[in-house]
Every structure is written in structure tokens, then in C-alpha cells.
Amino acid sequence: xxxxxxxxxxxxxxxxxxxxxxxxxxxxxxxxxxxxxxxxxxxxxxxxxxxxxxxxxxxxxxxxxxxxxxxxxxxxxxxxxxxxxxxxxxxxxxxxxxxxxxxxxxxxxxxxxxxxxxxxxxxxxxxxxxxxxxxxxxxxxxxxxxxxxxxxxxxxxxxxxxxxxxxxxxxxxxxxxxxxxxxxxxxxxxxxxxxxxxxxxxxxxxxxxxxxxxxxxxxxxxxxxxxxxxxxxxxxxxxxxxxxxxxxxxxxxxxxxxxxxxxxxxxxxxxxxxxxxxxxxxxxxxxxxxxxxxxxxxxxxxxxxxxxxxxxxxxxxxxxxxxxxxxxxxxxxxxxxxxxxxxxxxxxxxxxxxxxxxxxxxxxxxxxxxxxxxxxxxxxxxxxxxxxxxxxxxxxxxxxxxxxxxxxxxxxxxxxxxxxxxxxxxxxxxxxxxxxxxxxxxxxxxxxxxxxxxxxxxxxxxxxxxxxxxxxxxxxxxxxxxxxxxxxxxxxxxxxxxxxxxxxxxxxxxxxxxxxxxxxxxxxxxxxxxxxxxxxxxxxxxxxxxxxxxxxxxxxxxxxxxxxxxxxxxxxxxxxxxxxxxxxxxxxxxxxxxxxxxxxxxxxxxxxxxxxxxxxxxxxxxxxxxxxxxxxxxxxxxxxxxxxxxxxxxxxxxxxxxxxxxxxxxxxxxxxxxxxxxxxxxxxxxxxxxxxxxxxxxxxxxxxxxxxxxxxxxxxxxxxxxxxxxxxxxxxxxxxxxxxxxxxxxxxxxxxxxxxxxxxxxxxxxxxxxxxxxxxxxxxxxxxxxxxxxxxxxxxxxxxxxxxxxxxxxxxxxxxxxxxxxxxxxxxxxxxxxxxxxxxxxxxxxxxxxxxxxxxxxxxxxxxxxxxxxxxxxxxxxxxxxxxxxxxxxxxxxxxxxxxxxxxxxxxxxxxxxxxxxx
Numbered sequence: 069x070x071x072x073x074x075x076x077x078x079x080x081x082x083x084x085x086x087x088x089x090x091x092x093x094x095x096x097x098x099x100x101x102x103x104x105x106x107x108x109x110x111x112x113x114x115x116x117x118x119x120x121x122x123x124x125x126x127x128x129x130x131x132x133x134x135x136x137x138x139x140x141x142x143x144x145x146x147x148x149x150x151x152x153x154x155x156x157x158x159x160x161x162x163x164x165x166x167x168x169x170x171x172x173x174x175x176x177x178x179x180x181x182x183x184x185x186x187x188x189x190x191x192x193x194x195x196x197x198x199x200x201x202x203x204x205x206x207x208x209x210x211x212x213x214x215x216x217x218x219x220x221x222x223x224x225x226x227x228x229x230x231x232x233x234x235x236x237x238x239x240x241x242x243x244x245x246x247x248x249x250x251x252x253x254x255x256x257x258x259x260x261x262x263x264x265x266x267x268x269x270x271x272x273x274x275x276x277x278x279x280x281x282x283x284x285x286x287x288x289x290x291x292x293x294x295x296x297x298x299x300x301x302x303x304x305x306x307x308x309x310x311x312x313x314x315x316x317x318x319x320x321x322x323x324x325x326x327x328x329x330x331x332x333x334x335x336x337x338x339x340x341x342x343x344x345x346x347x348x349x350x351x352x353x354x355x356x357x358x359x360x361x362x363x364x365x366x367x368x369x370x371x372x373x374x375x376x377x378x379x380x381x382x383x384x385x386x387x388x389x390x391x392x393x394x395x396x397x398x399x400x401x402x403x404x405x406x407x408x409x410x411x412x413x414x415x416x417x418x419x420x421x422x423x424x425x426x427x428x429x430x431x432x433x434x435x436x437x438x439x440x441x442x443x444x445x446x447x448x449x450x451x452x453x454x455x456x457x458x459x460x461x462x463x464x465x466x467x468x469x470x471x472x473x474x475x476x477x478x479x480x481x482x483x484x485x486x487x488x489x490x491x492x493x494x495x496x497x498x499x500x501x502x503x504x505x506x507x508x509x510x511x512x513x514x515x516x517x518x519x520x521x522x523x524x525x526x527x528x529x530x531x532x533x534x535x536x537x538x539x540x541x542x543x544x545x546x547x548x549x550x551x552x553x554x555x556x557x558x559x560x561x562x563x564x565x566x567x568x569x570x571x572x573x574x575x576x577x578x579x580x581x582x583x584x585x586x587x588x589x590x591x592x593x594x595x596x597x598x599x600x601x602x603x604x605x606x607x608x609x610x611x612x613x614x615x616x617x618x619x620x621x622x623x624x625x626x627x628x629x630x631x632x633x634x635x636x637x638x639x640x641x642x643x644x645x646x647x648x649x650x651x652x653x654x655x656x657x658x659x660x661x662x663x664x665x666x667x668x669x670x671x672x673x674x675x676x677x678x679x680x681x682x683x684x685x686x687x688x689x690x691x692x693x694x695x696x697x698x699x700x701x702x703x704x705x706x707x708x709x710x711x712x713x714x715x716x717x718x719x720x721x722x723x724x725x726x727x728x729x730x731x732x733x734x735x736x737x738x739x740x741x742x743x744x745x746x747x748x749x750x751x752x753x754x755x756x757x758x759x760x761x762x763x764x765x766x767x768x769x770x771x772x773x774x775x776x777x778x779x780x781x782x783x784x785x786x787x788x789x790x791x792x793x794x795x796x797x798x799x800x801x802x803x804x805x806x807x808x809x810x811x812x813x814x815x816x817x818x819x820x821x822x823x824x825x826x827x828x829x830x831x832x833x834x835x836x837x838x839x840x841x842x843x844x845x846x847x848x849x850x851x852x853x854x855x856x857x858x859x860x861x862x863x864x865x866x867x868x869x870x871x872x873x874x875x876x877x878x879x880x881x882x883x884x885x886x887x888x889x890x891x892x893x894x895x896x897x898x899x900x901x902x903x904x905x906x907x908x909x910x911x912x913x914x915x916x917x918x919x920x921x922x923x924x925x926x927x928x929x930x931x932x933x934x935x936x937x938x939x940x941x942x943x944x945x946x947x948x949x950x951x952x953x954x955x956x957x958x959x960x961x962x963x964x965x966x967x968x969x970x971x972x973x974x975x976x977x978x979x980x981x982x983x984x985x986x987x
Contacts, residue, residue, distance in 0.1 A: 098130065098173065098180070098183055100172035100173065101170075101171050102168060102170040102171070105165075105169070106166050106497070107167055107213045107487055108168045108210070109151065109169050109212060109215070110170050110172070110214070110217075111147045111171035111172065111215070111217055112172055112217030112223065112227065113140045113144040113171065113172075113173065113174065113217060113219065114137055114139075114140035114174050114175065114218070114219050115173040116134060116173055116175040117134070117135035117136075117137045117175075117176050117353060118133070118134050118175065118177060118321040118322045119175045119177045119179070119180055119322070120133075131175075134175075134322070136440050137176070138391070138463060138464060138466075139389065141467070142464055142467055142469075143241075143469065143473060146473040147169065147480060148169065149417055150479075153416055154481065154484040155167055159484060159485055163492060164491075164497070165488075167480075167487070170212060174217070174218050176223070176321070178223060178226045181218055181223040181227055182227070185215075185226075185227045185231065188211060188236065189233070190210060211234060211504065212504075213487070213502065214238070214239065214486075214508075215227065215231060215238045215239070216480060217240060218243060219241070219243065219472070220292065221243040221244060221245035221248065221291065221292035221295070222290040223243070224238070224248060224257065224259075225248065225254075228256065229254075232254065235256055238256055238257050239258045239259060239483065239511075240261070240475075240479075241259070241475030241476045242261060242384065242409075242475060244259075244262070244296075244384065245291060246263045246296075247291065251527075251529065256508055257529055259530055260474075260482075260531050260533075261409050261475055262558050264295065264299055265299050266532065266535070266558045267384065267407050268299045268303055269303055270535055270563075271381050272300065272303045272307055273307075273562075273563070274563075275309050275345065276308070276309060277578075278575075279583070279587075279620075280379070280578075280580075281308055281309050281583050282343055282344075282345075282584040282604075283310075283312065283343060283345045284312050284314070284336065284340060284343050284345075284347070285297060285301070285311050285314050285346070285349070286317065286333060286346065286349065287314070287316055287349045288317050288318070288319045288350055288354075289316050289317065293316065293319070293349065296349045301314075309603070312342075312584070313336045315329065316329065317333070317350050317351075321353055326357070330354070330357045330361050331361055333358055333361075334362045334364075334365050337362065338362065338366065338371075342582070342583065344379060345380075345582040346378050346379070346381070347383075348382055348383060349383045350385065351386065352385070352391065352392045355392055359396050359401055360395070362401070363400060373399075373400045374399075376402075377401065377402035378401065379403045379582070380405070381405050381407070382404055382406040382407065384408055384471070387407055387408045387538060387549070388406065388549060388550065389469070391467055393547035393549055394547075398547060399542075404539070405537065405539055405574070406537070406539075406540065407535050407538075409533060410474070410533040410534050410555075411536070412518065412519060413519050414470055478518055478531070481516055482516045482525075483507065483511070486507045486514065486516075487502060489514060490502050490507070490510055512525060532558045534558055534559075535555065536556075537553055537574070538553065539570075539573055539574060552566055552570075553566060553570035553571075553574050584601060584605075585606065587620055588621060589607070589619060589639075590618060590619060590621075591609060591610055591616060591637040591639040592609055592621070593608060593616055593621045593622065594606075594607065594621065595607075609636050609637035610637060610638060611624065612636050612797065613634055615627065615634040615638045617639050617640055632644060633797060644796075644800045645799045647801050648713070648714050648715060648801070648802040648803065648870060649711060649713070649874055650712070650870075653712075655874055656712045659708070659877050659878065663706075663709050664709075666701070666884055666885060667702055667705045670701045670705065671702070673698060674698040676896060677694050677698070680899050684907065685898050685899055685905075686895070686899075693740060693765065696733065696737050697734050697737045697738065698892075700730045700731065700734035700737070701887060703726055703727075703733075704726075704727055704730040704734065704880060704883070706726065707724075707727035707730060707880065708727070710723035710726070712873070714802055719804070720789040720804035720805070721788055724780075724806065725780045727880060728779075731819055731880075732776035732818065732822065733772075734887060735772075735823055735826060736768065736769040736822060738826050738846055738850070739768065739772065739825055739829070742830045743768070743829060747763055772822060775818065776818055779815055780815060783812070786808065787807035787811060790804070790807060791804065792804065803873070819857075820853075820854060820857060823850045823853050824850075824854070827846075827850040827854070830844075830846035830847040831847050846890065846891070848886075849887050849889070849890035852882065852886040852890075853886055856882045856886075857879060859879075
């Protein structure tokens with residue numbers, strides 16, 4: 069035999085208690101059921117979903133309830149079971165009292181809820197004093213000690229206002245409106261569930277974790293709907309989640325605007341293509357109508373049913389409604405993530421159901437609730453067969469909300485322990501010895517045990533249990549709605565996943581994108597248009613030197629220091645490249661090779677001159693001064709190499725000073741040579757004598773160099789060159805700053821003055837004998853030096869970047885190679901390839917021929933310029949050119965002296981001849 073028979077038979081035994089002896093006809097008192105006891109507890113449950121409204125009937129009356137709700141019906145049974153269980157508990161047996169109940173149907177209507185509340189407070193109903201006098205003499209039942217209910221926040225708010233007048237405590241098992249935590253307005257209200265701010269916080273966190281920032285919200289038009297909508301929108305805006313649309317459904321299911329609002333909501337959902345997540349706080353019947361309308365409109369638009377797929381965040385109102393799953397297909401509607409209250413151990417309730425199944429007694433009293441339940445099955449009490457019983461049992465099992473059942477058990481348990489605590493202090497046998505406000509005080513100040521766990525109400529009257537997060541799934545063609553994947557802690561405000569698989573199932577949903585605008589990539593920032601949602605934006609690239617390293621950045625961040633930069637649209641800052649005139653630069657390599665070649669040439673020439681130091685070419689070129697010049701050129705070439713590579717403070721100071729002193733030494737020696745040549749061939753005796761007295765080569769060199777050393781010392785002490793980094797937008801330039809450009813100019817200007825003096829002296833001796841004629845080369849080298857440095861000044865001032873050091877380096881090399889080319893290369897050529905010219909005889913012959921040419925030049929001058937006094941004879945005296953030994957020195961002097969005398973005699977004869985001719 070099927071087990072469905074015992075279930076219905078058990079229901080026939082228990083359910084008559086709902087109405088036995090206390091059922092009232094419509095039009096007088098509310099339909100309900102009571103059980104006697106020492107203390108009565110009231111119960112309000114939505115056994116129907118709405119009332120039938122008659123706008124043409126004006127006298128007050130009890131309205132007819134419609135749409136039988138099996139879920140509310142089974143929750144009422146849970147209260148009966150809980151009270152029966154508590155009456156057998158040690159807590160009540162110890163004090164010797166029992167609990168009874170009066171359970172009424174609110175019909176999911178505020179007006180009906182107020183009517184039944186009037187019965188709880190002992191005020192009677194509106195029909196007791198009617199003109200018809202119906203049941204006017206019926207005795208009023210005493211007020212209840214406490215009330216369990218209602219389920220919906222809209223009902224609880226209305227009931228709480230009325231119960232507050234009598235200080236009757238009210239404990240709801242499902243009302244979550246945050247406003248009910250306000251003890252100033254609802255001092256007697258308590259609940260066994262957390263308020264909606266925790267549920268909305270959990271939803272918002274889930275949205276934020278999955279980056280679903282563009283959502284829709286569905287609510288009802290009552291106090292609860294407005295409260296939860298405000299709470300959700302407020303918390304969502306704090307984490308950057310925006311609400312695309314807000315659709316509101318009538319609280320009353322009989323409202324004629326219901327289907328209009330359903331159609332409007334369906335159209336809003338289907339037209340909002342970028343909204344893939346819908347947060348729903350509506351009733352199950354609303355969701356049923358909405359899914360049907362979505363399907364109809366989708367097909368009407370010629371779209372596939374997959375177009376209506378969304379992620380639905382289901383509130384506790386419908387997250388565990390099994391009957392709704394029969395009207396939905398997850399392949400069409402998408403994914404449903406439910407937020408439900410914690411459920412306890414249902415062992416007691418299951419045992420109670422088992423007892424009902426095993427009962428075979430029938431009640432002769434008509435039960436209107438049960439009759440209506442049978443009517444829903446298209447049968448009657450007298451026509452029950454095995455198939456009908458099985459159908460009835462399955463129907464009831466499908467509508468059990470275990471979280472609400474647990475909430476009812478907690479509410480009854482709390483009241484029971486409050487009464488027991490009072491009765492332990494005094495005898496409660498007499499009626500009226502326990503007042504409702506005493507129970508309220510006891511509820512606020514004590515813990516109560518439920519199945520080996522202790523619970524208590526906080527100062528707001530709430531028990532903040534955690535939430536279970538469920539994920540609906542299809543199994544064998546049916547939707548399974550009780551698959552818990554995570555828990556949300558109201559204390560820590562965090563999710564705890566029950567398993568790795570559950571975590572994966574929930575996080576896989578994050579692949580679905582629900583955003584108003586596409587994600588801004590790193591390197592971009594969001595730009596919100598004026599008047600739009602903050603979630604609707606356009607992505608713009610970060611400007612140069614700004615970056616963003618995360619997706620959907622609100623703004624780009626400036627790079628932290630001057631040493632960093634970023635290109636446009638960058639996701640990170642790059643360190644600026646430190647540039648300098650590097651060793652690896654091709655131009656630098658060329659200049660360094662030239663410097664190295666220059667140093668090598670100087671060393672080779674120095675070795676050659678040292679080996680040929682007694683030859684006329686070397687002695688005529690200055691003798692020991694040549695080695696000094698070559699040494700200074702080594703320093704100058706070395707200073708050129710210091711302009712390449714990463715600069716430093718010491719390097720910046722050394723390179724300019726080394727060049728200045730070295731080249732000053734070089735030019736000073738060249739100046740001495742210029743003076744020597746001018747002195748050797750000077751025709752004015754008095755000027756020659758004066759020059760001979762001033763001519764001190766090494767003293768002149770020392771003084772010239774000392775002045776430059778003094779200037780450089782002042783430069784280093786007062787405004788020394790220093791290492792300097794110039795910041796550019798994308799690079800850094802390491803360079804040497806000269807410290808004081810005035811002193812830098814003084815150093816270069818001083819060398820230029822010496823070069824000008826050399827140039828002037830050399831220019832006067834430009835027509836001297838070829839073997840002695842360094843004047844031409846000195847003139848050319850100094851002219852080359854002056855021109856190159858004159859060009860350097862504007863180029864150096866106008867040039868910027870890494871090649872600024874190269875400009876000065878080039879000029880230094882030009883100057884050095886100019887000296888080498890003009891002063892030493894011709895001599896090296898004579899020494900190596902014209903050895904016959906590097907003899908004393910060749911030099912004497914050259915001097916003699918020069919003297920004859922000059923005498924001829926003088927004769928022509930005298931004949932063309934009569935009356936001009938001849939300045940005097942040319943005196944050629946170069947005693948040191950050809951000295952090789954002591955003996956040869958005397959011979960050389962004699963030879964040069966005889967030549968000098970011969971030339972002078974010849975000059976005197978010619979002068980006398982010219983004078984006679986003139987006369």
C-alpha cells in the first residue's frame with residue numbers, strides 16, 4: 069500500500085485542530101484554529117495569497133481569501149508541531165504549564181492581517197457591533213501572550229504597530245525589512261532571521277566579486293519593496309554597481325495593474341541587452357508570471373529562447389519555492405542564485421510528519437482549509453484513493469520551506485523559554501499571572517537553546533544567522549533548488565564555499581558579462597558623460613606620464629618621480645633612459661679612435677725627436693721645447709677622451725682643467741718658438757736687443773701656464789663644474805654643467821689671447837728662410853685653432869642633447885691635430901724622407917740664399933723710395949743650429965761669422981753705390 073494514504077489520514081487528524089470548535093463563518097471573525105492551553109500564542113500565516121475585493125460593497129466585512137498557498141499551509145503545521153514539542157519539553161513540565169495557539173490566515177493582505185491582529189489583542193472585529201447584530205454577544209477571547217508571524221514584511225509592519233499598543237511581543241520567521249529593526253517604532257518586534265541589509269550586502273558583494281556592475285532590480289510596491297530597494301541601491305552605489313532599471317510589481321496579486329507591470333518588466337529586461345543580471349525581491353507568483361511573459365515576448369520578437377537567459381539573484385522570498393521551479397526551465401531563464409536563511413535540523417518536523425503518516429483516524433468535523441486543499445486536487449474528502457493520496461503528499465512536500473519551518477521552531481522555542489523563566493519565579497497556574505510585556509522583557513534578556521545550540525536576540529531584536537547560497541540546477545529533467553554552494557557570514561561579511569567544486573560552479577558565472585560599457589583595459593581610464601550612470605562610460609587612453617595598471621580604472625595615476633615616464637595608453641611607468649655620450653656611440657668611437665691615434669702619434673714623434681735631438685731640424689724646431697709641446701698634446705688628447713662615458717663630479721672637473729692647462733702649455737711653447745724665430749731674424753738692432761733681454765723661454769712658459777692654473781683654481785674653488793641630470797619627457801641626460809660659464813670663457817679666452825700673440829709674431833716672420841720658416845706653420849695652426857673655437861662657441865650654445873660633449877671634443881681634436889700637422893709632421897717628413905736636407909750645409913746654403921734675396925729686395929726698395937733712411941743690415945745669428953761637439957762648434961761659429969761679415973760687406977758696398985747714383 070502506498071504511503072500517501074497514511075499522510076492524508078494524519079493530516080485529517082491534525083488539521084481539524086485548526087478549526088475545531090473555534091472556526092468562525094465568513095463575515096464575523098477570521099477563520100483560524102486554536103488549541104487550549106495555559107498560555108495562548110498567536111500565529112499569522114499566508115495560507116492564501118490574496119483576497120477577493122468587491123469595490124461595490126461598502127459595509128465592513130470579512131473578505132474572501134483566494135489562491136490557496138500550500139507553502140503557508142505547511143508552515144502553519146510547523147507551528148503546531150513546535151508547540152506540541154515544547155509542551156513535552158522539560159522546561160514547561162518543570163513549571164507545570166502548557167501552551168495553546170490561535171492560528172489565523174492573513175491571506176497575504178494587510179487589511180486581513182489587521183483584522184486577525186484585533187482578535188489577538190481582544191478588541192473583537194468590526195462586525196461584532198454591526199447593525200445586524202450578528203454574533204454581537206459572542207464572547208471575546210483573551211489577548212494572546214505572543215504572536216508568531218507574519219511572513220511578509222508588509223504584514224509584519226502593520227501587525228507590529230497594533231501589537232505595540234498592548235506591548236505584545238511579535239516574532240517573525242521571515243520578515244526581513246530593515247525598518248523593523250528600529251526599536252523606537254517597533255519595540256515589540258523580533259525575528260529569527262537577519263534583516264535585509266545583510267541579504268542586500270551579500271548580493272552586492274557577489275555582484276562586485278564577479279564584476280557585474282549593470283543590473284536590473286525587481287521589487288513590490290509595499291513598504292518592504294521600497295525598503296529593500298533603497299537598501300540595495302545604496303549599498304550597490306558604494307561599490308560601483310549601477311541599476312539600469314527598477315521595475316515594481318503590485319503587492320496585491322488581485323491588483324488589475326499586475327499584468328501591465330509584468331509586461332513592462334519583461335520588455336525592460338529584453339530591451340536591456342547589456343543587463344545580464346537581475347536582482348529579484350518579488351513574490352513567487354510574480355516570478356511565475358514574469359518568466360511566462362518573457363517567453364511570450366521573446367517568441368513574439370522572433371528571437372531564440374536563449375535570448376531571455378539571465379542570471380537571477382533570488383531573495384529569500386522565492387529562492388526555495390519548489391512550485392515555481394515547475395513553471396521555469398533553466399535552459400530558458402538562465403541561472404538562479406538563491407539567498408536563503410540557514411535551516412536547522414529538521415528531524416523533529418520529519419518525525420512529526422512520519423507520525424501523521426502513521427495515523428489513521430478521521431475527524432468528523434469539516435475542515436475548511438483541508439477541504440480547500442482537496443479542492444485544489446479536484447477531489448473531495450470522500451473520494452480519496454491511492455493516486456490522490458500520493459498526489460497530495462507530493463504536493464505538500466514540494467511546498468515545505470525548511471528555512472521558514474526552522475524560523476517558526478526558533479520563535480516558539482524562544483517564547484517557551486521566556487515563559488518558563490518567568491514561571492520559575494512564581495506560580496503561573498492562575499490565568500493572567502504572566503503579562504505580554506513580561507514575556508517581551510524575558511525575550512530580550514535571555515538565551516534559549518534549540519537543538520543543542522544557544523541563540524539570543526540582539527539589541528535590535530534580530531537573530532543574525534548566516535545565509536545559505538544556493539545554485540539551481542537541472543537534474544533528470546527537474547530543477548533542484550536546494551544545492552548549497554556557499555555560506556555568507558553576517559558577522560565577517562564574507563563568503564565561505566562548501567567545496568572547491570561549489571566555488572568553481574559559482575565563479576564560473578563570472579564569465580557572463582553584465583556591464584553598461586566594455587571593460588577599460590590597463591592603460592585606460594573611464595570617462596563618464598555628464599548626466600549618465602557612473603557605470604556607463606567611454607574608455608580613454610592615459611596621457612603621457614600617466615598610467616593605470618588595473619581594469620576599469622577611475623583615473624590615470626601620474627608617474628611617481630621625475631625619473632619615470634609612460635607613453636600614452638601605458639599600464640605602467642617606465643624608468644627614463646639615462647643618456648650620455650656613450651662609449652658605444654658610433655660617433656664617440658670615431659672620436660676616441662682619433663684621440664688614441666693622436667696619442668700614439670705624439671708618442672712616436674716624441675721618440676723620433678728624442679732620437680734625432682742633435683739634428684738641425686730638431687734643434688731649429690725648438691729642441692727641448694718640442695718634447696714639452698708633445699707632452700702637452702698627450703694631456704690634451706687625454707682630456708678629449710674624458711668627454712665620453714657617464715659623467716661624474718671628478719670627471720667634470722678634471723676634463724676642462726686638464727685641457728686648459730695642457731693646451732696653454734702647448735701654446736706657450738709655440739709662443740716661445742715664435743719669439744725665438746722673430747728674434748733670430750729681426751733686422752732692427754735696438755728692437756732685437758730689447759727682445760733678447762726679455763727672451764727667457766722657460767720663464768715665459770712658466771708664467772703663461774701659471775696664469776691659467778690660477779684661473780682654473782679659482783674656477784674649481786668658486787663655481788666648480790658638477791654632474792647634472794637634465795630631465796626630458798622620456799629620457800634623462802647626464803651631463804657636466806660647467807658651473808660658471810664666465811670662468812669657462814676666461815679659460816678659453818686666455819688660450820685664445822696666447823694664440824693671437826703667436827699668430828701675430830709668426831705672421832711677421834712668414835718670409836724667413838724655408839729651413840727656419842716655422843712661422844707659416846705657426847700662423848696656420850693658430851689660425852686653425854682660433855677659427856675652430858670661434859665656431860665652437862655658437863655651436864656649443866645652441867646644441868643640446870648627448871652630443872654637446874662631442875662638439876668640444878671635436879674642437880680639441882682639431883686643435884691638437886692642427887699643432888701636430890703644422891709643427892711636427894713636416895719635420896718628421898724631413899727627418900725620415902729628406903735626410904739630405906737635415907744637414908748643416910743645407911741649412912747654411914738656405915740661409916745664404918735667403919740673405920741674397922732680401923738684399924735684392926732692399927736695393928729695389930731704396931731705388932723706388934729715395935730719401936728713406938736704411939734701417940741697418942740684417943743680422944743672422946744662429947750659433948746653436950749646427951753644434952755637434954766642442955770642436956765643430958768653433959768651426960761653425962767661424963763659418964757663420966765669415967758669412968755674416970761677407971753679407972754685411974756686400975750690403976755696405978751696395979748702399980754706397982745706391983747713394984752715389986741717387987746724388
